[in-house]
Amino acid sequence: MQGxxxxxxxxxxxxxxxxxLIYNFxxxxxxxxxxxxxxxxxxxxDRTTLYRTIKTFEDKEIVHQIDDGTGVTKYALCEPNCHCDLETDLHLHFHCTECGATIxxxxxxxxxxKVPKGFVAEHVNLVVKGTCDKCNCD
Amino acid sequence: MQGxxxxxxxxxxxxxxxxxLIYNFxxxxxxxxxxxxxxxxxxxxDRTTLYRTIKTFEDKEIVHQIDDGTGVTKYALCEPNCHCDLETDLHLHFHCTECGATIxxxxxxxxxxKVPKGFVAEHVNLVVKGTCDKCNCD
DNA sequence: TATATCCATGCAATGGAAGTGCATTAATCG
DNA sequence: CGATTAATGCACTTCCATTGCATGGATATA
Known part of the structure; x- marks a missing residue:
């Protein structure tokens, strides 16, 4: 892929x-x-290489980190032109408690x-847990 | 405290x-x-005792667990009559990136x-990150 | 082209937190 | 009081995130 x-x-x-390779993956x-x-x-x-590669991708804003509450950090590609901004870029994540997938x-x-007076919001993490479409077909 | x-x-x-002691704390x-x-x-x-005490409190629904994205689990007392239900009990949490407090x-x-067709939501974790009222006074 | 420099990679090791098994002690019930 | 059940403490394990250091490859510079 030249792209x-x-x-x-x-x-x-x-x-x-x-x-x-990692990007394509x-x-x-x-x-x-x-x-x-x-x-x-x-x-x-090596694990470290993968780890640092992901960190690099994060720094450059082409990957975002997801904490879905399972205790292990997950990663996914950002949307094109994403800057992880509060207003425009933040989307919600769904974690399926059955198959473990996070989407x-x-x-x-x-x-x-809305946050109380005196508080300043900079970032929001919103994770919905439940069962995903695939698991609900069974 | 007799209560x-x-x-x-x-x-x-x-x-x-x-x-x-732990409850009062x-x-x-x-x-x-x-x-x-x-x-x-x-x-x-001992750490194990504290750990299991908190777990007991969780089971009995007098403490709820909070994942604020820092990687370490936090705990707080539930409101009276809380059953950690999706509709009525779940509140949002604020994590201050300056002092580290989670409120x-x-x-x-x-x-x-709203979740897409086929998905069923059972639980929601909503954490707002930013700076708290105390830190904003400085 | 030769060389210096920068950065990616790999290996080893660390540290923190969550969780479990087992023995011991404390609390409850008859 | 004695027996049962649950709480506590200790030792260990596992898993994941992270860092230091040595090496090797790519890039830039003379």
């Missing part, structure tokens, strides 16, 4: 084979993944939240 | 010195606490969240 390389460059991320998934998921997909690579509901923006 | 003992009994929790706080916080407050007690905004109930 990925130029995309990474446009985000001032140095292009390496590993990074392209993430973009193939429609659910958020853990570090272990990536680890299992790339046996040959970005990117078209479900987070409603405006 | 605490009868309260615990009413929840069918066996009354011990430790449990009274929690009710003195207006912020959610971590297990380590409790540990530091009670040097003499229950019990009068801020969680707005009704």
């Amino acid at each position: 990925v390389e130029t995309f990474l460059e446009s985000k001032s991320i140095r292009v390496t084979a590993m990074r392209i 993430l973009s193939d998934k429609d659910v958020a993944v853990t570090l272990s998921d990536i680890e299992n997909a790339f046996d040959k690579a 970005c509901l990117t078209d479900h923006k987070i409603p405006k939240i | 605490v003992e009868t309260f615990l009994e009413s929840k069918s929790i066996r009354v011990t010195a430790m449990r009274i 929690l009710s003195d706080k207006d912020v959610a606490v971590t297990l380590s916080d409790i540990e530091n407050a009670f040097d003499k007690a 229950c905004l019990t009068d801020h109930k969680i707005p009704k969240i």
Whole structure:
């Protein structure tokens, strides 16, 4: 994929084979993944490399972190032109307690939240737990 | 406090010195606490005891768990008559990124969240991050 | 081209938090 | 008081996140 390389460059991320692989892995998934998921997909690579690659992606705002309450951090690609802004970019996440999948509901923006006087909101984390469409078919 | 003992009994929790102390510790706080916080407050007690006491309190629905995204679980007393129900009891939590405090905004109930067709919502975790009233005074 | 520099990678190790098994002590009930 | 049941304490384990250091590859510079 020529596209990925130029995309990474446009985000001032140095292009390496590993990074392209990880990016493609993430973009193939429609659910958020853990570090272990990536680890299992790339046996040959070291855990630290994967970890730092994800951190780099995060810094450059092409990946966002999700805390779905399971205790392990999950990651997913951001939408194009995402800056993880409170007003425009934040979407809610759905965690299925049956299959364990965590899904970005990117078209479900987070409603405006009122906070008490004196408080300043900068970020919102909204996770809905329940059962997903696939699990409800059974 | 005679009141605490009868309260615990009413929840069918066996009354011990430790449990009274922990309950009072929690009710003195207006912020959610971590297990380590409790540990530091009670040097003499073993971590496991504190851990299991909190779990007991959770089971009996007098304490709720909060995942504010810091990676460590926090705990706070429930409101009276709370059953941690989706519709009536769930409130939002505010996490201050400056002082690290996590606060229950019990009068801020969680707005009704729409999820896509096929999905069933059972629980919602809503954490707003930013700076709290105390930190904004500086 | 040679060399210096910067950064990605890999290995090893650490630290923190959650959780479990088992033995001991304390509380309740008959 | 004696027996049963539950609470406490200790030791350990596991899992995940994170960091330090050494190495190797890519890039820029002379």
